[in-house]
Amino acid sequence: FTDLLDAAKCVVKALFIRQKYMGLSLQSFCMTTARYLQELSERPLDLDIYEEEIPETSVSAGEHKHIDIIRELETFTQKLDLPYPDLQEYIADMNVMMALIINGPVLDSTKNNILLLPTSAVSMHILLNEMKELAAQKKVPHRDFYNIRKVDTHIHASSCMNQKHLLRFIKRAMKKYPKEIVHVERDKGQTLIEVFESMNLTAFDLSVDTLDMHADRNTFHRFDKFNAKYNPIGESILREIFIKTDNYIEGKYFGHIIKEVMADLEESKYQNVELRLSIYGRSRDEWDKLALWAVKHRVYSKNVRWLVQVPRLFDVYHTKKQLYNFQEMLENVFMPLFEVTINPSSHPELHLFLQHVVGFDSVDDESKPEQHIFNLDSPLPANWTEEDNPPYSYYLYYMYANMTVLNHLRRYVTTPQSKRSCCRTNMASQNVLLVNCALNVLCGGSAVI
Incomplete structure:
Protein backbone atom coordinates (compact mmCIF):
# COMPACT_ATOMS: atom_id res chain seq x y z
CA PHE A 1 0.00 0.00 0.00
CA ASN A 103 11.08 5.55 -9.51
CA GLY A 104 10.49 1.86 -8.74
CA PRO A 105 6.90 2.04 -7.41
CA VAL A 106 5.87 4.22 -10.36
CA LEU A 107 7.35 1.77 -12.87
CA ASP A 108 5.64 -1.20 -11.20
CA SER A 109 2.21 0.41 -10.91
CA THR A 110 2.19 1.81 -14.45
CA LYS A 111 3.40 -1.48 -15.91
CA ASN A 112 0.69 -3.36 -14.03
CA ASN A 113 -1.97 -0.94 -15.24
CA ILE A 114 -0.82 -1.29 -18.84
CA LEU A 115 -0.94 -5.08 -18.60
CA LEU A 116 -4.26 -5.02 -16.77
CA LEU A 117 -6.21 -2.84 -19.19
CA PRO A 118 -5.98 -4.93 -22.39
CA THR A 119 -6.46 -8.22 -20.56
CA SER A 120 -8.59 -8.44 -17.47
CA ALA A 121 -10.46 -5.12 -17.53
CA VAL A 122 -11.33 -5.13 -21.24
CA SER A 123 -12.18 -8.83 -21.28
CA MET A 124 -14.46 -8.38 -18.29
CA HIS A 125 -16.18 -5.41 -19.95
CA ILE A 126 -16.77 -7.41 -23.15
CA LEU A 127 -18.19 -10.35 -21.24
CA LEU A 128 -20.61 -8.16 -19.30
CA ASN A 129 -21.61 -5.54 -21.85
CA GLU A 130 -21.08 -6.90 -25.36
CA MET A 131 -24.78 -7.47 -26.10
CA LYS A 132 -25.75 -4.13 -24.58
CA GLU A 133 -23.23 -2.30 -26.79
CA LEU A 134 -24.43 -4.11 -29.92
CA ALA A 135 -28.03 -3.18 -29.13
CA ALA A 136 -27.06 0.44 -28.51
CA GLN A 137 -25.14 0.61 -31.80
CA LYS A 138 -28.14 -0.65 -33.76
CA LYS A 139 -30.30 2.15 -32.32
CA VAL A 140 -28.04 4.85 -33.79
CA PRO A 141 -29.24 5.73 -37.33
CA HIS A 142 -26.81 6.05 -40.23
CA ARG A 143 -23.74 5.23 -38.18
CA ASP A 144 -21.44 2.24 -38.28
CA PHE A 145 -17.70 1.64 -38.33
CA TYR A 146 -17.41 2.77 -41.96
CA ASN A 147 -19.16 6.13 -41.65
CA ILE A 148 -17.85 7.39 -38.34
CA ARG A 149 -15.19 10.04 -38.70
CA LYS A 150 -11.65 8.74 -38.41
CA VAL A 151 -8.36 10.64 -38.20
CA ASP A 152 -5.00 9.21 -39.27
CA THR A 153 -2.18 10.90 -37.38
CA HIS A 154 1.61 10.88 -37.60
CA ILE A 155 1.72 10.49 -41.36
CA HIS A 156 4.41 12.28 -43.32
CA ALA A 157 3.13 13.85 -46.51
CA SER A 158 5.77 12.01 -48.56
CA SER A 159 4.34 8.67 -47.39
CA CYS A 160 0.63 9.49 -47.36
CA MET A 161 -0.02 7.58 -50.58
CA ASN A 162 0.16 3.80 -50.81
CA GLN A 163 2.76 2.07 -52.97
CA LYS A 164 0.33 1.23 -55.76
CA HIS A 165 -0.86 4.83 -55.94
CA LEU A 166 2.70 6.14 -56.22
CA LEU A 167 3.54 3.50 -58.81
CA ARG A 168 0.55 4.44 -60.97
CA PHE A 169 1.43 8.12 -60.66
CA ILE A 170 5.06 7.58 -61.72
CA LYS A 171 3.99 5.53 -64.74
CA ARG A 172 1.40 8.13 -65.69
CA ALA A 173 3.98 10.93 -65.36
CA MET A 174 6.43 9.06 -67.61
CA LYS A 175 3.74 8.79 -70.30
CA LYS A 176 2.38 12.31 -69.90
CA TYR A 177 5.57 14.35 -69.27
CA PRO A 178 8.45 12.31 -70.79
CA LYS A 179 10.20 15.36 -72.30
CA GLU A 180 9.79 17.66 -69.28
CA ILE A 181 13.06 18.71 -67.63
CA VAL A 182 12.79 17.58 -64.01
CA HIS A 183 16.38 17.60 -62.77
CA VAL A 184 19.63 19.46 -63.35
CA GLU A 185 22.89 17.54 -63.13
CA ARG A 186 26.20 19.36 -63.66
CA ASP A 187 24.46 22.35 -65.23
CA LYS A 188 22.68 20.08 -67.69
CA GLY A 189 18.94 19.53 -67.59
CA GLN A 190 17.56 15.97 -67.56
CA THR A 191 14.10 15.00 -68.79
CA LEU A 192 12.03 12.46 -66.90
CA ILE A 193 12.67 9.78 -69.50
CA GLU A 194 16.43 10.48 -69.39
CA VAL A 195 16.44 10.08 -65.59
CA PHE A 196 14.93 6.62 -65.91
CA GLU A 197 17.17 5.69 -68.84
CA SER A 198 20.20 6.52 -66.68
CA MET A 199 18.92 3.85 -64.25
CA ASN A 200 18.22 1.37 -67.10
CA LEU A 201 14.51 1.36 -66.32
CA THR A 202 11.31 1.81 -68.28
CA ALA A 203 7.71 2.27 -67.19
CA PHE A 204 7.08 -1.40 -67.95
CA ASP A 205 9.85 -2.49 -65.55
CA LEU A 206 8.36 -0.69 -62.56
CA SER A 207 6.42 -2.63 -59.94
CA VAL A 208 5.57 -2.39 -56.27
CA ASP A 209 8.48 -4.69 -55.49
CA THR A 210 10.99 -2.59 -57.43
CA LEU A 211 9.78 0.55 -55.68
CA ASP A 212 10.65 -1.15 -52.36
CA MET A 213 9.04 1.51 -50.17
CA HIS A 214 7.22 -0.73 -47.71
CA ALA A 215 8.31 -0.80 -44.08
CA ASP A 216 9.36 -4.24 -42.85
CA ARG A 217 10.95 -5.73 -39.76
CA ASN A 218 14.38 -4.46 -40.84
CA THR A 219 13.27 -0.86 -40.24
CA PHE A 220 12.33 -1.48 -36.58
CA HIS A 221 14.62 0.62 -34.37
CA ARG A 222 16.70 1.45 -37.47
CA PHE A 223 16.07 5.10 -38.27
CA ASP A 224 18.59 5.07 -41.11
CA LYS A 225 16.85 2.17 -42.90
CA PHE A 226 13.45 3.74 -42.21
CA ASN A 227 14.50 6.98 -43.92
CA ALA A 228 15.99 5.05 -46.83
CA LYS A 229 12.54 3.60 -47.55
CA TYR A 230 11.39 7.05 -48.70
CA ASN A 231 13.55 6.68 -51.82
CA PRO A 232 11.70 5.03 -54.74
CA ILE A 233 13.83 2.18 -56.14
CA GLY A 234 16.46 3.28 -53.63
CA GLU A 235 17.27 6.35 -55.74
CA SER A 236 17.36 9.71 -53.94
CA ILE A 237 16.90 11.52 -57.27
CA LEU A 238 13.40 10.00 -57.62
CA ARG A 239 12.57 11.11 -54.09
CA GLU A 240 13.62 14.64 -55.02
CA ILE A 241 11.52 14.62 -58.21
CA PHE A 242 8.32 13.01 -56.95
CA ILE A 243 7.99 13.63 -53.21
CA LYS A 244 9.80 16.90 -52.52
CA THR A 245 8.32 20.41 -52.40
CA ASP A 246 11.57 22.23 -53.17
CA ASN A 247 13.01 20.93 -56.45
CA TYR A 248 13.60 22.01 -60.06
CA ILE A 249 9.91 21.67 -60.99
CA GLU A 250 8.83 23.47 -57.77
CA GLY A 251 7.15 20.40 -56.28
CA LYS A 252 4.74 20.00 -59.20
CA TYR A 253 4.49 16.18 -59.08
CA PHE A 254 4.32 16.09 -55.30
CA GLY A 255 1.51 18.64 -55.32
CA HIS A 256 -0.42 16.59 -57.89
CA ILE A 257 -0.19 13.34 -55.96
CA ILE A 258 -1.14 15.07 -52.69
CA LYS A 259 -4.24 16.43 -54.41
CA GLU A 260 -5.12 12.94 -55.60
CA VAL A 261 -4.84 11.66 -52.02
CA MET A 262 -7.05 14.55 -50.88
CA ALA A 263 -9.62 13.71 -53.55
CA ASP A 264 -9.75 10.11 -52.29
CA LEU A 265 -10.25 11.34 -48.73
CA GLU A 266 -13.04 13.70 -49.76
CA GLU A 267 -14.72 10.90 -51.67
CA SER A 268 -14.62 8.62 -48.64
CA LYS A 269 -16.03 11.61 -46.70
Whole structure:
Protein backbone atom coordinates (compact mmCIF):
# COMPACT_ATOMS: atom_id res chain seq x y z
CA PHE A 1 0.00 0.00 0.00
CA THR A 2 2.89 2.36 0.74
CA ASP A 3 4.37 1.81 -2.73
CA LEU A 4 0.97 2.37 -4.34
CA LEU A 5 0.49 5.61 -2.41
CA ASP A 6 3.95 6.81 -3.40
CA ALA A 7 3.26 6.01 -7.07
CA ALA A 8 -0.09 7.82 -6.93
CA LYS A 9 1.57 10.94 -5.54
CA CYS A 10 4.13 10.83 -8.34
CA VAL A 11 1.44 10.54 -11.02
CA VAL A 12 -0.47 13.46 -9.47
CA LYS A 13 2.72 15.52 -9.42
CA ALA A 14 3.31 14.74 -13.12
CA LEU A 15 -0.28 15.71 -13.98
CA PHE A 16 0.07 19.04 -12.18
CA ILE A 17 3.24 19.76 -14.17
CA ARG A 18 1.54 18.79 -17.43
CA GLN A 19 -1.48 20.97 -16.65
CA LYS A 20 0.80 23.93 -15.93
CA TYR A 21 2.66 23.74 -19.23
CA MET A 22 -0.45 23.08 -21.29
CA GLY A 23 -2.18 26.06 -19.68
CA LEU A 24 0.82 28.33 -20.26
CA SER A 25 0.79 27.52 -23.99
CA LEU A 26 -3.01 27.99 -24.30
CA GLN A 27 -3.87 24.35 -24.92
CA SER A 28 -7.10 23.05 -23.44
CA PHE A 29 -6.60 20.49 -20.69
CA CYS A 30 -8.88 17.49 -20.11
CA MET A 31 -11.85 18.78 -18.11
CA THR A 32 -12.30 15.56 -16.10
CA THR A 33 -8.63 15.45 -15.10
CA ALA A 34 -8.68 19.17 -14.33
CA ARG A 35 -11.67 18.72 -12.03
CA TYR A 36 -9.97 15.97 -10.04
CA LEU A 37 -6.72 17.96 -9.86
CA GLN A 38 -8.68 20.92 -8.56
CA GLU A 39 -10.08 18.75 -5.76
CA LEU A 40 -6.61 17.41 -4.97
CA SER A 41 -5.08 20.90 -4.90
CA GLU A 42 -7.49 21.85 -2.12
CA ARG A 43 -6.12 19.10 0.14
CA PRO A 44 -2.55 18.75 1.46
CA LEU A 45 -1.15 15.64 -0.26
CA ASP A 46 2.56 16.06 0.46
CA LEU A 47 3.36 16.54 -3.22
CA ASP A 48 6.76 18.08 -2.48
CA ILE A 49 8.59 14.76 -2.14
CA TYR A 50 10.53 15.41 -5.34
CA GLU A 51 10.84 19.18 -5.09
CA GLU A 52 14.38 20.50 -5.54
CA GLU A 53 15.82 23.82 -4.52
CA ILE A 54 16.41 25.99 -7.56
CA PRO A 55 20.06 27.08 -7.47
CA GLU A 56 21.13 30.60 -8.13
CA THR A 57 22.40 31.30 -11.62
CA SER A 58 24.62 33.98 -13.00
CA VAL A 59 22.42 34.31 -16.08
CA SER A 60 19.65 36.84 -15.61
CA ALA A 61 16.04 36.21 -16.60
CA GLY A 62 16.29 39.15 -18.96
CA GLU A 63 18.99 37.38 -20.95
CA HIS A 64 16.84 34.26 -21.32
CA LYS A 65 13.86 36.35 -22.34
CA HIS A 66 16.13 37.98 -24.89
CA ILE A 67 16.69 34.55 -26.45
CA ASP A 68 13.22 33.03 -26.03
CA ILE A 69 11.26 35.81 -27.68
CA ILE A 70 13.92 36.39 -30.34
CA ARG A 71 15.97 39.54 -30.45
CA GLU A 72 14.26 41.63 -33.13
CA LEU A 73 10.84 41.28 -31.48
CA GLU A 74 11.93 41.70 -27.85
CA THR A 75 10.75 45.29 -27.48
CA PHE A 76 7.37 44.55 -29.02
CA THR A 77 6.73 41.46 -26.90
CA GLN A 78 7.85 43.18 -23.70
CA LYS A 79 5.23 45.86 -24.28
CA LEU A 80 2.56 43.18 -24.55
CA ASP A 81 3.98 41.25 -21.56
CA LEU A 82 3.63 37.90 -23.32
CA PRO A 83 4.31 34.95 -20.99
CA TYR A 84 6.97 32.35 -21.58
CA PRO A 85 8.30 29.41 -19.49
CA ASP A 86 11.01 30.27 -16.99
CA LEU A 87 14.21 28.35 -17.63
CA GLN A 88 15.00 27.65 -13.98
CA GLU A 89 11.49 26.37 -13.32
CA TYR A 90 11.55 24.26 -16.49
CA ILE A 91 14.81 22.55 -15.52
CA ALA A 92 13.50 21.92 -12.00
CA ASP A 93 10.33 20.34 -13.43
CA MET A 94 12.40 18.31 -15.88
CA ASN A 95 14.54 16.96 -13.03
CA VAL A 96 11.37 16.03 -11.13
CA MET A 97 10.08 14.11 -14.16
CA MET A 98 13.41 12.34 -14.64
CA ALA A 99 13.27 11.25 -10.98
CA LEU A 100 9.72 9.96 -11.45
CA ILE A 101 10.70 8.01 -14.55
CA ILE A 102 13.21 5.87 -12.66
CA ASN A 103 11.08 5.55 -9.51
CA GLY A 104 10.49 1.86 -8.74
CA PRO A 105 6.90 2.04 -7.41
CA VAL A 106 5.87 4.22 -10.36
CA LEU A 107 7.35 1.77 -12.87
CA ASP A 108 5.64 -1.20 -11.20
CA SER A 109 2.21 0.41 -10.91
CA THR A 110 2.19 1.81 -14.45
CA LYS A 111 3.40 -1.48 -15.91
CA ASN A 112 0.69 -3.36 -14.03
CA ASN A 113 -1.97 -0.94 -15.24
CA ILE A 114 -0.82 -1.29 -18.84
CA LEU A 115 -0.94 -5.08 -18.60
CA LEU A 116 -4.26 -5.02 -16.77
CA LEU A 117 -6.21 -2.84 -19.19
CA PRO A 118 -5.98 -4.93 -22.39
CA THR A 119 -6.46 -8.22 -20.56
CA SER A 120 -8.59 -8.44 -17.47
CA ALA A 121 -10.46 -5.12 -17.53
CA VAL A 122 -11.33 -5.13 -21.24
CA SER A 123 -12.18 -8.83 -21.28
CA MET A 124 -14.46 -8.38 -18.29
CA HIS A 125 -16.18 -5.41 -19.95
CA ILE A 126 -16.77 -7.41 -23.15
CA LEU A 127 -18.19 -10.35 -21.24
CA LEU A 128 -20.61 -8.16 -19.30
CA ASN A 129 -21.61 -5.54 -21.85
CA GLU A 130 -21.08 -6.90 -25.36
CA MET A 131 -24.78 -7.47 -26.10
CA LYS A 132 -25.75 -4.13 -24.58
CA GLU A 133 -23.23 -2.30 -26.79
CA LEU A 134 -24.43 -4.11 -29.92
CA ALA A 135 -28.03 -3.18 -29.13
CA ALA A 136 -27.06 0.44 -28.51
CA GLN A 137 -25.14 0.61 -31.80
CA LYS A 138 -28.14 -0.65 -33.76
CA LYS A 139 -30.30 2.15 -32.32
CA VAL A 140 -28.04 4.85 -33.79
CA PRO A 141 -29.24 5.73 -37.33
CA HIS A 142 -26.81 6.05 -40.23
CA ARG A 143 -23.74 5.23 -38.18
CA ASP A 144 -21.44 2.24 -38.28
CA PHE A 145 -17.70 1.64 -38.33
CA TYR A 146 -17.41 2.77 -41.96
CA ASN A 147 -19.16 6.13 -41.65
CA ILE A 148 -17.85 7.39 -38.34
CA ARG A 149 -15.19 10.04 -38.70
CA LYS A 150 -11.65 8.74 -38.41
CA VAL A 151 -8.36 10.64 -38.20
CA ASP A 152 -5.00 9.21 -39.27
CA THR A 153 -2.18 10.90 -37.38
CA HIS A 154 1.61 10.88 -37.60
CA ILE A 155 1.72 10.49 -41.36
CA HIS A 156 4.41 12.28 -43.32
CA ALA A 157 3.13 13.85 -46.51
CA SER A 158 5.77 12.01 -48.56
CA SER A 159 4.34 8.67 -47.39
CA CYS A 160 0.63 9.49 -47.36
CA MET A 161 -0.02 7.58 -50.58
CA ASN A 162 0.16 3.80 -50.81
CA GLN A 163 2.76 2.07 -52.97
CA LYS A 164 0.33 1.23 -55.76
CA HIS A 165 -0.86 4.83 -55.94
CA LEU A 166 2.70 6.14 -56.22
CA LEU A 167 3.54 3.50 -58.81
CA ARG A 168 0.55 4.44 -60.97
CA PHE A 169 1.43 8.12 -60.66
CA ILE A 170 5.06 7.58 -61.72
CA LYS A 171 3.99 5.53 -64.74
CA ARG A 172 1.40 8.13 -65.69
CA ALA A 173 3.98 10.93 -65.36
CA MET A 174 6.43 9.06 -67.61
CA LYS A 175 3.74 8.79 -70.30
CA LYS A 176 2.38 12.31 -69.90
CA TYR A 177 5.57 14.35 -69.27
CA PRO A 178 8.45 12.31 -70.79
CA LYS A 179 10.20 15.36 -72.30
CA GLU A 180 9.79 17.66 -69.28
CA ILE A 181 13.06 18.71 -67.63
CA VAL A 182 12.79 17.58 -64.01
CA HIS A 183 16.38 17.60 -62.77
CA VAL A 184 19.63 19.46 -63.35
CA GLU A 185 22.89 17.54 -63.13
CA ARG A 186 26.20 19.36 -63.66
CA ASP A 187 24.46 22.35 -65.23
CA LYS A 188 22.68 20.08 -67.69
CA GLY A 189 18.94 19.53 -67.59
CA GLN A 190 17.56 15.97 -67.56
CA THR A 191 14.10 15.00 -68.79
CA LEU A 192 12.03 12.46 -66.90
CA ILE A 193 12.67 9.78 -69.50
CA GLU A 194 16.43 10.48 -69.39
CA VAL A 195 16.44 10.08 -65.59
CA PHE A 196 14.93 6.62 -65.91
CA GLU A 197 17.17 5.69 -68.84
CA SER A 198 20.20 6.52 -66.68
CA MET A 199 18.92 3.85 -64.25
CA ASN A 200 18.22 1.37 -67.10
CA LEU A 201 14.51 1.36 -66.32
CA THR A 202 11.31 1.81 -68.28
CA ALA A 203 7.71 2.27 -67.19
CA PHE A 204 7.08 -1.40 -67.95
CA ASP A 205 9.85 -2.49 -65.55
CA LEU A 206 8.36 -0.69 -62.56
CA SER A 207 6.42 -2.63 -59.94
CA VAL A 208 5.57 -2.39 -56.27
CA ASP A 209 8.48 -4.69 -55.49
CA THR A 210 10.99 -2.59 -57.43
CA LEU A 211 9.78 0.55 -55.68
CA ASP A 212 10.65 -1.15 -52.36
CA MET A 213 9.04 1.51 -50.17
CA HIS A 214 7.22 -0.73 -47.71
CA ALA A 215 8.31 -0.80 -44.08
CA ASP A 216 9.36 -4.24 -42.85
CA ARG A 217 10.95 -5.73 -39.76
CA ASN A 218 14.38 -4.46 -40.84
CA THR A 219 13.27 -0.86 -40.24
CA PHE A 220 12.33 -1.48 -36.58
CA HIS A 221 14.62 0.62 -34.37
CA ARG A 222 16.70 1.45 -37.47
CA PHE A 223 16.07 5.10 -38.27
CA ASP A 224 18.59 5.07 -41.11
CA LYS A 225 16.85 2.17 -42.90
CA PHE A 226 13.45 3.74 -42.21
CA ASN A 227 14.50 6.98 -43.92
CA ALA A 228 15.99 5.05 -46.83
CA LYS A 229 12.54 3.60 -47.55
CA TYR A 230 11.39 7.05 -48.70
CA ASN A 231 13.55 6.68 -51.82
CA PRO A 232 11.70 5.03 -54.74
CA ILE A 233 13.83 2.18 -56.14
CA GLY A 234 16.46 3.28 -53.63
CA GLU A 235 17.27 6.35 -55.74
CA SER A 236 17.36 9.71 -53.94
CA ILE A 237 16.90 11.52 -57.27
CA LEU A 238 13.40 10.00 -57.62
CA ARG A 239 12.57 11.11 -54.09
CA GLU A 240 13.62 14.64 -55.02
CA ILE A 241 11.52 14.62 -58.21
CA PHE A 242 8.32 13.01 -56.95
CA ILE A 243 7.99 13.63 -53.21
CA LYS A 244 9.80 16.90 -52.52
CA THR A 245 8.32 20.41 -52.40
CA ASP A 246 11.57 22.23 -53.17
CA ASN A 247 13.01 20.93 -56.45
CA TYR A 248 13.60 22.01 -60.06
CA ILE A 249 9.91 21.67 -60.99
CA GLU A 250 8.83 23.47 -57.77
CA GLY A 251 7.15 20.40 -56.28
CA LYS A 252 4.74 20.00 -59.20
CA TYR A 253 4.49 16.18 -59.08
CA PHE A 254 4.32 16.09 -55.30
CA GLY A 255 1.51 18.64 -55.32
CA HIS A 256 -0.42 16.59 -57.89
CA ILE A 257 -0.19 13.34 -55.96
CA ILE A 258 -1.14 15.07 -52.69
CA LYS A 259 -4.24 16.43 -54.41
CA GLU A 260 -5.12 12.94 -55.60
CA VAL A 261 -4.84 11.66 -52.02
CA MET A 262 -7.05 14.55 -50.88
CA ALA A 263 -9.62 13.71 -53.55
CA ASP A 264 -9.75 10.11 -52.29
CA LEU A 265 -10.25 11.34 -48.73
CA GLU A 266 -13.04 13.70 -49.76
CA GLU A 267 -14.72 10.90 -51.67
CA SER A 268 -14.62 8.62 -48.64
CA LYS A 269 -16.03 11.61 -46.70
CA TYR A 270 -15.41 10.26 -43.21
CA GLN A 271 -11.62 9.89 -43.23
CA ASN A 272 -9.34 12.73 -42.13
CA VAL A 273 -5.56 12.97 -41.88
CA GLU A 274 -2.85 15.09 -40.31
CA LEU A 275 -0.02 15.23 -42.83
CA ARG A 276 3.48 16.36 -41.93
CA LEU A 277 5.87 18.63 -43.78
CA SER A 278 9.39 19.53 -42.71
CA ILE A 279 10.99 22.85 -41.79
CA TYR A 280 14.72 22.43 -41.18
CA GLY A 281 15.80 25.86 -39.94
CA ARG A 282 18.68 26.13 -42.40
CA SER A 283 17.53 29.42 -43.94
CA ARG A 284 14.99 32.16 -43.29
CA ASP A 285 13.03 31.60 -46.53
CA GLU A 286 12.04 27.96 -45.90
CA TRP A 287 8.57 28.93 -44.65
CA ASP A 288 7.93 31.14 -47.68
CA LYS A 289 8.97 28.40 -50.11
CA LEU A 290 6.79 25.81 -48.40
CA ALA A 291 3.80 28.16 -48.23
CA LEU A 292 4.25 29.17 -51.88
CA TRP A 293 4.19 25.47 -52.87
CA ALA A 294 1.02 24.87 -50.83
CA VAL A 295 -0.79 27.90 -52.25
CA LYS A 296 0.39 27.44 -55.84
CA HIS A 297 -0.73 23.80 -56.00
CA ARG A 298 -3.81 24.41 -53.82
CA VAL A 299 -3.11 21.50 -51.49
CA TYR A 300 -6.11 22.34 -49.38
CA SER A 301 -8.87 20.05 -48.19
CA LYS A 302 -11.38 20.09 -45.35
CA ASN A 303 -10.22 16.53 -44.63
CA VAL A 304 -6.56 17.49 -44.17
CA ARG A 305 -4.64 19.51 -41.61
CA TRP A 306 -0.90 20.10 -41.74
CA LEU A 307 1.70 19.53 -39.04
CA VAL A 308 5.24 20.87 -39.30
CA GLN A 309 8.10 18.73 -38.07
CA VAL A 310 11.48 20.23 -37.22
CA PRO A 311 14.25 17.61 -37.42
CA ARG A 312 16.90 17.94 -34.72
CA LEU A 313 19.81 18.20 -37.16
CA PHE A 314 21.66 21.29 -35.95
CA ASP A 315 24.95 19.37 -35.71
CA VAL A 316 24.69 18.33 -39.37
CA TYR A 317 24.02 21.88 -40.59
CA HIS A 318 26.68 23.33 -38.28
CA THR A 319 29.28 20.90 -39.62
CA LYS A 320 28.36 21.92 -43.18
CA LYS A 321 28.78 25.62 -42.20
CA GLN A 322 25.10 26.29 -42.94
CA LEU A 323 24.46 27.44 -39.37
CA TYR A 324 26.83 29.24 -37.04
CA ASN A 325 24.95 28.74 -33.76
CA PHE A 326 21.67 27.36 -32.44
CA GLN A 327 20.18 30.84 -32.14
CA GLU A 328 20.37 31.17 -35.91
CA MET A 329 18.35 27.97 -36.32
CA LEU A 330 15.71 29.23 -33.88
CA GLU A 331 15.41 32.51 -35.75
CA ASN A 332 15.09 30.74 -39.09
CA VAL A 333 12.23 28.64 -37.72
CA PHE A 334 10.30 31.26 -35.74
CA MET A 335 11.11 34.71 -37.11
CA PRO A 336 8.85 34.38 -40.20
CA LEU A 337 6.01 33.20 -37.92
CA PHE A 338 6.31 36.26 -35.71
CA GLU A 339 6.56 38.55 -38.72
CA VAL A 340 3.48 37.15 -40.48
CA THR A 341 1.50 37.22 -37.22
CA ILE A 342 2.17 40.94 -36.75
CA ASN A 343 1.87 41.83 -40.42
CA PRO A 344 0.14 39.27 -42.70
CA SER A 345 1.08 41.21 -45.82
CA SER A 346 4.79 40.56 -45.13
CA HIS A 347 4.32 36.87 -46.01
CA PRO A 348 0.92 36.58 -47.76
CA GLU A 349 1.25 32.92 -48.79
CA LEU A 350 2.47 31.95 -45.32
CA HIS A 351 -0.50 33.79 -43.79
CA LEU A 352 -2.85 31.58 -45.82
CA PHE A 353 -0.90 28.39 -45.18
CA LEU A 354 -0.83 28.84 -41.40
CA GLN A 355 -4.61 28.71 -41.30
CA HIS A 356 -4.30 24.97 -41.98
CA VAL A 357 -1.28 24.25 -39.75
CA VAL A 358 -2.25 22.70 -36.43
CA GLY A 359 0.99 21.55 -34.88
CA PHE A 360 4.74 21.22 -34.54
CA ASP A 361 6.79 18.13 -33.90
CA SER A 362 10.43 17.50 -33.03
CA VAL A 363 11.88 14.47 -34.82
CA ASP A 364 15.19 12.64 -34.89
CA ASP A 365 16.73 9.24 -34.31
CA GLU A 366 15.81 8.58 -30.67
CA SER A 367 18.47 5.86 -30.32
CA LYS A 368 21.39 8.28 -30.71
CA PRO A 369 23.21 8.96 -27.41
CA GLU A 370 23.26 12.51 -26.05
CA GLN A 371 26.58 13.89 -24.84
CA HIS A 372 25.24 16.94 -23.03
CA ILE A 373 22.90 17.25 -20.01
CA PHE A 374 20.63 20.29 -20.11
CA ASN A 375 20.98 22.42 -16.97
CA LEU A 376 21.47 26.04 -15.93
CA ASP A 377 25.12 25.88 -16.99
CA SER A 378 24.22 24.98 -20.58
CA PRO A 379 25.18 27.69 -23.07
CA LEU A 380 22.50 29.97 -24.45
CA PRO A 381 21.48 29.34 -28.08
CA ALA A 382 23.60 32.25 -29.28
CA ASN A 383 26.63 30.64 -27.62
CA TRP A 384 25.93 27.06 -28.71
CA THR A 385 28.59 26.61 -31.36
CA GLU A 386 29.67 23.11 -30.35
CA GLU A 387 29.94 20.24 -32.80
CA ASP A 388 27.62 18.09 -30.67
CA ASN A 389 23.87 18.32 -31.17
CA PRO A 390 21.95 19.97 -28.29
CA PRO A 391 20.06 17.41 -26.18
CA TYR A 392 16.38 16.68 -26.72
CA SER A 393 15.35 18.67 -23.63
CA TYR A 394 17.32 21.70 -24.88
CA TYR A 395 15.51 21.63 -28.23
CA LEU A 396 12.14 21.27 -26.52
CA TYR A 397 12.61 24.15 -24.11
CA TYR A 398 13.55 26.75 -26.71
CA MET A 399 11.01 25.54 -29.26
CA TYR A 400 8.29 25.40 -26.60
CA ALA A 401 9.23 28.83 -25.22
CA ASN A 402 9.01 30.45 -28.65
CA MET A 403 5.76 28.66 -29.51
CA THR A 404 4.23 29.79 -26.21
CA VAL A 405 5.04 33.42 -26.98
CA LEU A 406 3.81 32.93 -30.54
CA ASN A 407 0.49 31.49 -29.33
CA HIS A 408 -0.17 34.45 -27.04
CA LEU A 409 0.84 36.89 -29.76
CA ARG A 410 -1.51 35.25 -32.28
CA ARG A 411 -4.33 35.32 -29.75
CA TYR A 412 -3.64 39.01 -29.15
CA VAL A 413 -3.83 39.97 -32.82
CA THR A 414 -7.00 37.90 -33.35
CA THR A 415 -8.76 39.49 -30.38
CA PRO A 416 -11.06 42.38 -31.39
CA GLN A 417 -9.47 45.69 -30.52
CA SER A 418 -12.42 46.68 -28.32
CA LYS A 419 -11.72 43.71 -26.03
CA ARG A 420 -8.01 44.33 -25.58
CA SER A 421 -7.01 45.62 -22.18
CA CYS A 422 -3.98 47.33 -23.68
CA CYS A 423 -3.35 48.28 -27.30
CA ARG A 424 -0.01 49.95 -27.89
CA THR A 425 0.43 48.98 -31.52
CA ASN A 426 -1.75 49.40 -34.56
CA MET A 427 -2.35 45.86 -35.83
CA ALA A 428 -5.28 44.74 -37.93
CA SER A 429 -7.32 41.82 -36.66
CA GLN A 430 -6.71 38.57 -38.51
CA ASN A 431 -9.00 35.63 -39.01
CA VAL A 432 -6.27 33.05 -38.39
CA LEU A 433 -6.10 29.77 -36.57
CA LEU A 434 -4.90 30.03 -32.99
CA VAL A 435 -1.84 27.84 -32.73
CA ASN A 436 -1.94 25.90 -29.46
CA CYS A 437 1.14 24.12 -28.14
CA ALA A 438 1.54 21.54 -25.38
CA LEU A 439 4.74 20.14 -23.94
CA ASN A 440 4.62 16.45 -23.15
CA VAL A 441 6.90 16.48 -20.13
CA LEU A 442 6.83 12.70 -19.74
CA CYS A 443 9.61 10.48 -21.03
CA GLY A 444 9.84 10.35 -24.80
CA GLY A 445 7.33 13.13 -25.37
CA SER A 446 7.43 15.80 -28.02
CA ALA A 447 6.34 19.39 -28.42
CA VAL A 448 3.04 19.28 -30.28
CA ILE A 449 0.34 21.78 -31.07
